[in-house]
Amino acid sequence: MTDVTPSLDVAGLAFAYPDGHQALFGVDFRVARGERVALLGPNGAGKTTLVLHLNGILTGGTGTVKVAGLPVGRQHMAEIRRRVGIVFQDPDDQLFMPTVREDVAFGPAAAGLKGPELEQRVDRALERVGMAEFKDRPPHHLSFGQRRRVAVATVLAMEPEILVLDEPSSNLDPASRRELADILRSLDVTVLMVTHDLPYALELCPRSLILSEGVIAADGPTGELLSDEALMRAHRLELPFGFDPRSVTMSA
Amino acid sequence: MHVPDGFINAPTSAATGVIAAGAVAVSLRGARREQGGTSLLERSRELGGERTAPLAGLVAAFIFAVQMLNFPVAAGTSGHLLGGALAAILVGPYTGVLCVSVVLLMQGILFADGGLTALGVNITNMAIVTTVVAYALFRGLVKVLPRTRRSVTVASFVAALVSVPAAALAFTLMYAIGGTTDVSIGKVATAMVGVHVLIGIGEAAITALTVGSVIAVRPDLVYGARGLTQKLKLRVNGELVDAPQAEPEPAPVAARTSHRKVWAAGLVASLVLAGFVSFYASADPDGLEKVAADHGIDKKAEDHAVADSPLADYGVKDVDDARLSGGLAGVIGVGVTVVAGSAVFWAVRRRRSDDTSPSNTTDSTDSTSATSTTSV
Amino acid sequence: MGAGHAHKLYRHGHSPVHGLPPHTKLAAVFAFVVVVVSTPREAMWAFGLYAVLLVAVAYVARVPAGFLLRRLLIEVPFVAFAVLMPFVAEGERVDVLGVSLSVNGLWGAWNVLAKGTLGVAASVLLAATTELRELLLGLQRLRLPPLLVQIASFMIRYGDVITDEMRRMRIARESRGFEAKGVRHWGVLAKSAGALFIRSYERGERVHLAMVSRGYAGSMPVIDEVTASRAQWTYALALPCAALVVCLLGWTL
Numbered sequence: 001m002t003d004v005t006p007s008l009d010v011a012g013l014a015f016a017y018p019d020g021h022q023a024l025f026g027v028d029f030r031v032a033r034g035e036r037v038a039l040l041g042p043n044g045a046g047k048t049t050l051v052l053h054l055n056g057i058l059t060g061g062t063g064t065v066k067v068a069g070l071p072v073g074r075q076h077m078a079e080i081r082r083r084v085g086i087v088f089q090d091p092d093d094q095l096f097m098p099t100v101r102e103d104v105a106f107g108p109a110a111a112g113l114k115g116p117e118l119e120q121r122v123d124r125a126l127e128r129v130g131m132a133e134f135k136d137r138p139p140h141h142l143s144f145g146q147r148r149r150v151a152v153a154t155v156l157a158m159e160p161e162i163l164v165l166d167e168p169s170s171n172l173d174p175a176s177r178r179e180l181a182d183i184l185r186s187l188d189v190t191v192l193m194v195t196h197d198l199p200y201a202l203e204l205c206p207r208s209l210i211l212s213e214g215v216i217a218a219d220g221p222t223g224e225l226l227s228d229e230a231l232m233r234a235h236r237l238e239l240p241f242g243f244d245p246r247s248v249t250m251s252a
Numbered sequence: 253m254h255v256p257d258g259f260i261n262a263p264t265s266a267a268t269g270v271i272a273a274g275a276v277a278v279s280l281r282g283a284r285r286e287q288g289g290t291s292l293l294e295r296s297r298e299l300g301g302e303r304t305a306p307l308a309g310l311v312a313a314f315i316f317a318v319q320m321l322n323f324p325v326a327a328g329t330s331g332h333l334l335g336g337a338l339a340a341i342l343v344g345p346y347t348g349v350l351c352v353s354v355v356l357l358m359q360g361i362l363f364a365d366g367g368l369t370a371l372g373v374n375i376t377n378m379a380i381v382t383t384v385v386a387y388a389l390f391r392g393l394v395k396v397l398p399r400t401r402r403s404v405t406v407a408s409f410v411a412a413l414v415s416v417p418a419a420a421l422a423f424t425l426m427y428a429i430g431g432t433t434d435v436s437i438g439k440v441a442t443a444m445v446g447v448h449v450l451i452g453i454g455e456a457a458i459t460a461l462t463v464g465s466v467i468a469v470r471p472d473l474v475y476g477a478r479g480l481t482q483k484l485k486l487r488v489n490g491e492l493v494d495a496p497q498a499e500p501e502p503a504p505v506a507a508r509t510s511h512r513k514v515w516a517a518g519l520v521a522s523l524v525l526a527g528f529v530s531f532y533a534s535a536d537p538d539g540l541e542k543v544a545a546d547h548g549i550d551k552k553a554e555d556h557a558v559a560d561s562p563l564a565d566y567g568v569k570d571v572d573d574a575r576l577s578g579g580l581a582g583v584i585g586v587g588v589t590v591v592a593g594s595a596v597f598w599a600v601r602r603r604r605s606d607d608t609s610p611s612n613t614t615d616s617t618d619s620t621s622a623t624s625t626t627s628v
Numbered sequence: 629m630g631a632g633h634a635h636k637l638y639r640h641g642h643s644p645v646h647g648l649p650p651h652t653k654l655a656a657v658f659a660f661v662v663v664v665v666s667t668p669r670e671a672m673w674a675f676g677l678y679a680v681l682l683v684a685v686a687y688v689a690r691v692p693a694g695f696l697l698r699r700l701l702i703e704v705p706f707v708a709f710a711v712l713m714p715f716v717a718e719g720e721r722v723d724v725l726g727v728s729l730s731v732n733g734l735w736g737a738w739n740v741l742a743k744g745t746l747g748v749a750a751s752v753l754l755a756a757t758t759e760l761r762e763l764l765l766g767l768q769r770l771r772l773p774p775l776l777v778q779i780a781s782f783m784i785r786y787g788d789v790i791t792d793e794m795r796r797m798r799i800a801r802e803s804r805g806f807e808a809k810g811v812r813h814w815g816v817l818a819k820s821a822g823a824l825f826i827r828s829y830e831r832g833e834r835v836h837l838a839m840v841s842r843g844y845a846g847s848m849p850v851i852d853e854v855t856a857s858r859a860q861w862t863y864a865l866a867l868p869c870a871a872l873v874v875c876l877l878g879w880t881l
Contacts, residue, residue, distance in 0.1 A: 309782020314829075458818055
């Protein structure tokens with residue numbers, strides 16, 4: 001884990017909004033290549049602010065973010081945005097083109113891909129999320145779960161180094177939730193998953209970070225963190241009723 | 253008041269098409285400046301993100317949706333927003349022109365609502381005249397009235413109220429030049445303006461209420477009141493260290509330097525409007541037809557397309573003279589009150605701002621806003 | 629869901645008209661309407677021929693007459709207006725069944741009805757045979773400013789989403805016993821409109837973020853480019869060319 005460049009390396013990241021509200025107070029963590037990590041935290045902990053730093057949408061604070069060794073900064077912005085794929089919470093925001101195919105093609109086309117190569121990239125991304133037959137449909141004709149899968153495909157088409165998902169399981173019914181979990185598990189990319197859904201984090205991510213009040217409050221195996229009742233209570237994290245993380249066997 | 257094909261002759265349609273294209277081109281530039289960045293992610297702009305397309309697109313979708321929102325008037329009748337004034341006040345005049353133009357374009361192509369050859373006429377009237385008149389008046393009034401949220405609502409009301417008959421007048425002008433047929437210009441003007449004053453009152457009420465509700469929740473999103481809310485914010489949270497930093501953003505500064513111009517344009521527009529109306533009221537209606545004939549534009553006597561479709565849209569029957577003059581009187585009243593009121597308050601404000609801080613001119617200004625509304 | 633009409637306008641099919649590149653169809657319809665508007669109103673037979681041309685296109689496109697006629701209803705408001713014109717116009721008057729009508733007004737009514745109807749019918753045929761996305765590509769190909777095409781495409785993409793939000797807000801209002809009956813309730817409706825604006829604008833900001841995250845830097849990447857062969861142009865322009873012949877005949881005869 002130490003000899004290879006980590007996919008994501010965040011060091012001393014602090015940030016305040018122009019109105020004076022400070023959201024991050026020195027965040028440090030690393031994510032190694034191929035890892036799946038959950039970022040847990042209560043509302044207002046600064047999770048979204050952190051995510052927007054990962055591809056340089058927010059900058060101007062102190063500290064550094066490196067993606068596969070490349071510092072996030074103005075000179076490499078296009079490359080950074082290709083390497084960090086963010087899947088936003090509302091798929092309707094993410095899917096802004098008239099058809100699924102064009103939407104998935106948007107990222108690679110913006111990076112300069114054309115013709116059959118582009119077409120191939122789109123097909124592969126859609127196949128990976130099992131949405132190939134919906135290629136020419138307008139996004140608003142799909143179900144919510146399907147839209148979220150297409151949203152993942154739009155990012156996969158850019159062949160990112162790291163996939164960042166903001167609340168991937170929100171508003172999904174149990175079946176779509178499981179389908180998405182299967183897809184995420186089948187991908188061989190680094191995943192950072194921002195979520196409130198603790199069982200989902202346990203199911204998918206061997207390691208978790210807890211972000212609370214703008215700093216990383218805990219970093220360790222997901223099962224252990226979730227079993228630590230004092231820690232959980234201190235950071236306003238609650239397991240669903242009757243859910244016991246110790247009784248779940250992990251398949252990594 | 254979507255004008256279909258065949259109401260306005262081909263040369264005039266072409267000419268308005270050129271006007272519309274020019275105005276849209278100017279707006280495309282202006283909109284980039286307007287949508288520079290308003291909210292928390294101001295920095296995204298310098299990172300190479302162009303915000304105009306998604307924002308204007310969403311606002312266009314909003315205008316399109318809100319035109320379907322029915323406001324019941326009484327006993328089964330209802331009205332709906334046209335949206336030009338609302339768009340101008342909420343997102344700025346340039347973006348407003350773009351949004352309404354795109355809505356009209358798509359309505360013409362998809363729903364056959366408004367003719368394709370009449371696209372220039374429709375965009376000029378409904379996207380350009382309404383937006384520009386409304387925004388100029390709005391800025392003028394906001395500048396003159398005390399710096400409160402209520403003034404913004406009042407200004408929106410007046411701006412929307414005048415913008416609709418202004419579009420009707422613009423249509424009448426086009427009809428005078430290129431409409432032809434023997435419905436006299438006087439009749440068209442009076443009927444159009446009369447009806448649109450009524451429509452304008454509805455538009456004004458809805459626009460003012462909507463702007464009021466937005467400004468209550470997200471004052472930073474009301475483009476037309478941006479300078480105003482920033483001033484207020486400073487006074488309220490004076491202790492914030494970052495507040496002065498946020499102030500000299502490029503967009504508001506640009507707005508401030510052009511304040512005077514915009515405001516002057518507002519006054520001129522209302523003067524012209526009022527003058528136009530009274531001209532129609534006083535002059536012999538046939539006089540204008542002569543003017544049109546002298547210009548030689550309607551020499552194709554064969555091609556007599558006929559006129560006032562907008563009336564048809566709103567189901568107005570033959571309007572007899574008494575009602576016409578009533579409607580006219582209303583417009584003149586509004587126009588004159590706005591102009592007079594603006595002039596007086598500009599004078600008052602200037603004097604006061606010379607010796608005191610510009611914040612408190614409440615009592616006198618309130619009385620004018622009252623007159624301008626009661627005269628409707 | 630939402631504004632269903634947005635896709636009901638289009639009739640799926642594989643006719644030669646459906647298959648034409650969108651920009652050729654847009655150009656053809658526009659040219660056709662210009663020709664129609666420039667035709668002298670006295671040449672009544674010319675308008676009959678135009679109608680025949682459109683019927684022929686509808687036949688080739690396999691657009692059923694019922695569909696076309698139903699969509700023509702959009703012009704009803706101005707038909708009502710046209711009916712008024714003989715009563716209000718000036719000039720020489722004739723008595724028809726004891727009612728005094730203006731001759732010029734009758735001509736005017738005919739002019740508006742004929743040209744307006746043909747214009748609407750042509751647009752309806754265009755919308756019925758061309759998908760939304762294709763129309764946008766066509767506009768792009770016809771060199772409409774790219775920013776304008778982008779705005780239009782966002783408007784179409786989010787029109788349904790926003791109309792749907794509006795519908796949900798109405799249901800929420802009605803579920804709490806509110807029903808808008810008159811002017812007194814405008815305040816509540818306007819608050820909904822205001823909330824809708826805020827939601828739309830904020831969504832615009834989020835969409836922008838999503839775009840920037842995928843490498844958007846101000847211009848849309850060209851994913852599809854529509855092209856037309858000479859044959860396709862000839863085929864599409866057959867309509868306005870035929871109309872032009874009719875128009876010229878109308879002026880000379």
